[in-house]
Amino acid sequence: MEIRVDFHTHIIPEEIPEFAKKYGGSRWPTLEKTCSCGANIMVAGKVFREVTDQVWSPEKRIRDMDEEGVDIQVLSPIPVTFSYWAEAEAAEEMSKIQNDFISNTVKQYPDRFIGLGTVPLQDVKVSIREMDRCMHELGLKGIEIGTNINGKNLDDPSFLAFFEMAEKWEVPLFVHPWETLGTDRMPRHNFMYTVGMPSETALAAASLVSGGVMEKFPRLKVCFAHGGGSFPYILPRLDQGWKVWPHLRVTSKPPSYYAKNFYFDSLNYDPLTLKYLIDSFGYEKIVMGSDYPFLLREIPPGKVIDDTLELTKEQRIAILGKNALDFLNIKVKEVAKR
Numbered sequence: 001m002e003i004r005v006d007f008h009t010h011i012i013p014e015e016i017p018e019f020a021k022k023y024g025g026s027r028w029p030t031l032e033k034t035c036s037c038g039a040n041i042m043v044a045g046k047v048f049r050e051v052t053d054q055v056w057s058p059e060k061r062i063r064d065m066d067e068e069g070v071d072i073q074v075l076s077p078i079p080v081t082f083s084y085w086a087e088a089e090a091a092e093e094m095s096k097i098q099n100d101f102i103s104n105t106v107k108q109y110p111d112r113f114i115g116l117g118t119v120p121l122q123d124v125k126v127s128i129r130e131m132d133r134c135m136h137e138l139g140l141k142g143i144e145i146g147t148n149i150n151g152k153n154l155d156d157p158s159f160l161a162f163f164e165m166a167e168k169w170e171v172p173l174f175v176h177p178w179e180t181l182g183t184d185r186m187p188r189h190n191f192m193y194t195v196g197m198p199s200e201t202a203l204a205a206a207s208l209v210s211g212g213v214m215e216k217f218p219r220l221k222v223c224f225a226h227g228g229g230s231f232p233y234i235l236p237r238l239d240q241g242w243k244v245w246p247h248l249r250v251t252s253k254p255p256s257y258y259a260k261n262f263y264f265d266s267l268n269y270d271p272l273t274l275k276y277l278i279d280s281f282g283y284e285k286i287v288m289g290s291d292y293p294f295l296l297r298e299i300p301p302g303k304v305i306d307d308t309l310e311l312t313k314e315q316r317i318a319i320l321g322k323n324a325l326d327f328l329n330i331k332v333k334e335v336a337k338r
Helices: 019-023 058-068 088-108 123-134 157-167 192-210 231-244 257-258 271-281 313-327 332-336
Strands: 005-011 028-036 036-045 048-050 071-075 113-115 143-146 172-176 222-224 264-267
Touching: 005 058, 005 313, 019 048, 019 088, 028 332, 071 088, 088 113, 088 123, 123 143, 123 157, 172 192, 192 222, 192 231, 192 257, 231 271, 231 332
Parallel strands: 005 071, 071 113, 143 172, 172 222, 222 264
Antiparallel strands: 028 036, 036 048
16 A cells, blocks of 8 residues: 655744744744745744745645645654754743644644654753653654754763653654754855755764664664765764774764664655665665755655666555654554544
């Protein structure tokens, strides 16, 4: 049974309170309408991103899904709303607004959407509390997190309690780049999106395997956006570093041993690149993702998978939908009943 599940899509509430007035600070995102079907995401009085009603209207999304052959979208917040830089209680309020909105959208259209939440990782105690609410009250199926939290890599000891609870509660984590490294060198050509994000994702993945997080929590489920960025291609170099600098090791085995547990979305645009990802980690670890509704998205979702002609029918069915459901702890027969 072929089910097309777009694992990587973003959504935002149509109305966001003006947090800057309530809490101060200029980095809070707001949505300023430009017309009935469009808006600007504003940060610090500047246009961060131009968007259409695709980012807030489930009805518009469903029309697009029907046109592009997508059965289910997995909804996750737009990373600019993570707000890790803010006071934890303020960021928790922002998280709750998004998580409630995503949960309500899923409940409104349960046969078309699956939801991921967000948590204020600058305070691990608060983030665990909101993760608990997301998973055990709101019915969300996972948590989206950023690649770093205020410059701290994901292997920072302060985050261990969060990963411990994510493993205990079997919470799938979707790692998405934000606040990318080297932004001061990427002001032109939108390099932040095309170079910075893949590099930032690689650093996050490398931190989890080389920093011992995946060794401590081997049942942790982690999926990386954009095909893992540049991580799959530098993994042999990470192994070589582990080999030649034994005094720096904090794990008993090389990074590639732990990376075999990772999942990756398919958003790398090129069948050759997708084939490398499959050959390196196994087709069971690749989920279809398009980055709907942004400009860099793949249209139609799953095109790179369809264009990878050497895939078997079983592999194609798995990558297009089954793997995403497996990652999110959802059985295919549960989806078929919707």
